[in-house]
Amino acid sequence: MAELLDAMAVAATGVKAQAMRLRYVTENVANADTPGFRRKTVPFEVKDLGRGLHGVETGRVDLDPADLARIYDPGHPLADATGSYDGSNVKLIFEIADAREAQRSYEANLQMFDQARKMAGASLDLLRR
Template identity: 55%
Template sequence: MVDFANALKVAGSGMQAQATRLGRLSENIANADTPGYHRKTISFHAAMSAGQTDGTVETGPVRLDQSPLEQIYDPSHPLADESGHYNGSNVNLLVEIADAREAQRSYEANLKMFDQIRQMSSSLMDLLRK
């Protein structure tokens, strides 16, 4: 039963990490048109327990993408400089939507694994009761 609990913990940590990733991606999509907005990125790393990896994953710190901001020409914009340009965001909607789809599929895979483990442990308990 300990192996089932560990497997549930691994699947749960994967779902939590992908949910956090989806949160950052949705912030990026929502702020794609915000002047001066830097895209947020997040990384994953293996969780350590007593100096050993247990198969779970954690999210790293949120980082700002340092790629250059898009220069937009609009002399009527309140943030425009003397040349008529202002800083847009560095969010590429195509990349964000593709990343969101990948995060969604990873979440669903972890959810399916979680459900399979739950069904297996339930079947094992039924066999032990007989």
């Protein structure tokens, strides 16, 4: 029974980490057209859960060091003397790929949690008989 609870604890860390990752992906998509916005990335780190268990947690949020896109628009209020301004470095195709990967990982962790929960419930039902 303890192993099932351990599996649920590990899966819960994965669900939480992927939810946080999805949060930053949505922030990036929402700010794709914001001048000067830098894409946010979040690394995963190993989390010690005790009893020899390891889960995952999000690390410190980093800003993507890639160059900002130069946009030529002389009528824009932020345009400099050359008629250009710095856009964002968000690439929507990367964000879509990250969102899909995070969603699938989230669902896999949620499925693992649900299976462990069902198995624990079935074990308790057997003990009641």
